[in-house]
Amino acid sequence: MTQTPKKLRVVHLIPYDGIGGVEIAAHSLPTGWHENLLFERQYLVREASVTPQTGEYHGPSTPLNDPRAYWHALWRLVRNPPDLLVASLWRSALVLICFKILRPNKKTVIFLHLAHDVHLIDKLANSIAMRLCDAIWADSTMTLTQRVPQVLRGKGRTISFLLTSRPLPTPRAPRANFVFWGRLNAQKGLDRSLKLFAAIARRLPEVRFTIIGPDGGMGKALRAQVKKMNLESRVVFSGPMLHDDISQAAAQASFYLQTSHDEGMAMAVVEAMQAGLVPVVTPVGEIARYCRDGENAVLVRSDETTVDTVLALLEDSDRYKRISSAAAKYWQSKPLYRDDFLVAAKELMGGQTNAA
Structure with missing residues (x-):
């Protein structure tokens, strides 16, 4: 039987x-x-x-x-x-x-x-x-x-x-564009992200930061912070977006900026790496296991060092492309x-x- x-x-x-x-x-x-x-x-x-x-x-x-x-x-x-x-x-x-x-x-x-x-x-x-x-x-x-x-x-x-397997993105020269997607809550540490961005903006006027996602309790405070820093022309709050629209926004950026206080897997970071963005992230949760400083990511420990590293990558296209490619390749066989x-x-x- x-x-x-x-x-x-x-x-x-x-x-x-x-x-x-x-x-x-x-x-x-x-x-x-x-x-x-x-x-x-x-x-x-x-x-x-x-x-x-x-x-x-x-x-x-x-x-x-x-x-x-x-x-x-x-x-x-x-x-x-x-x-x-x-x-x-x-x-x-x-x-x-x-x-x-x-x-x-x-x-x-x-x-x-x-x-x-x-x-x-x-x-x-x-x-x-x-x-x-x-x-x-x-x-x-x-x-x-x-x-x-x-x-x-x-x-x-x-x-x-x-979530998905993706073909390796075509290497491209870096742009002074940052992006984040996720809930605008305290866990994501976006107040620190904005401080880092402001430090970069003081040395690179053309830099831009697109923040995508629903208000998780920090939206009003973050907008007030942007206004206080005089960054209203450089920071865009796009609100929640469909996944395909997020992908289009990501295609216009070169860096994914997220300074979370804690995380589990941090899926948005994974998706950003698959898209060939260089993650600028705090080494918390599982991020510390798959993001390797200088190899496939920029790990945020000292704000000053992070700003210097990002600016150096924007000036060194070949190094940026190597890190971008390594970020995308990491997930190919998972x-x-x-x-x-x-x-x-x-x-x-x-x-x-x-x-x-």
Whole structure:
């Protein structure tokens, strides 16, 4: 008697559909059948600006902190339980905890996306979820080692956050253009980025900086900082953009500037490197593992040294091209998120088969 794989349903639970790294990565894995796995996405709340895709379910149009969204998600999952529930971020972890208690025979995964706890609820929710779940996935080795207790490391697995494979970009001479994309929140350290940019602008008047992304709480302060520094003609706040529009903006720049205080994988940095931009970044989180100072990146430690290094690269086209090329080449042979996710899911569910 032969054995054929059992058809299994996998649901990835995410708080809401946005343009952050978690949401963009989730979208890179198409919903639908992948051999014997049926993959779906479920969101706790519905965003008014988002049109649900096939294979997605968006919860009620309530604020994220409204308990009804959590009870609704739990009710839907318990009523029609998936074979594997993957939960990203602490709000989803709260639902996972209740789901695992009510459906203990179903497989669950807590997916960690940041190398530290954001606040007490985040710490408690993920701590309980890590102990209850069947596996712990992380967006980077740094996240796994810093957030998962040693006793639980046996459940741990790192999932690649490389979203797409791209051809190597054509080498080009550097331009005095900088770009950033992501949420405008305190974590990204954009106040320091603007100080670095201002120091460069004092020595290079034609320099420009495009900041792309939604306001994450720092938008007003950053605009005030730009005005105080008299940089309004050189710094552009573009707001949120579609991914293709971001790619077009990146094509006009030579440097990706991000001085984060902490990070997990930092997907925007990865995407910038794939596009051939030289990242000017702080060595935090997983960035410190894949960005090598002077080889494929400029690591920000001393502001003064960083400014001198960037200006030197703008004057030395050959050196800039070498670093740009090394940044793009670094990711050429790395696995993709969608492939890693599916492999991990299939291995976790591997014991479940049907007799044919």
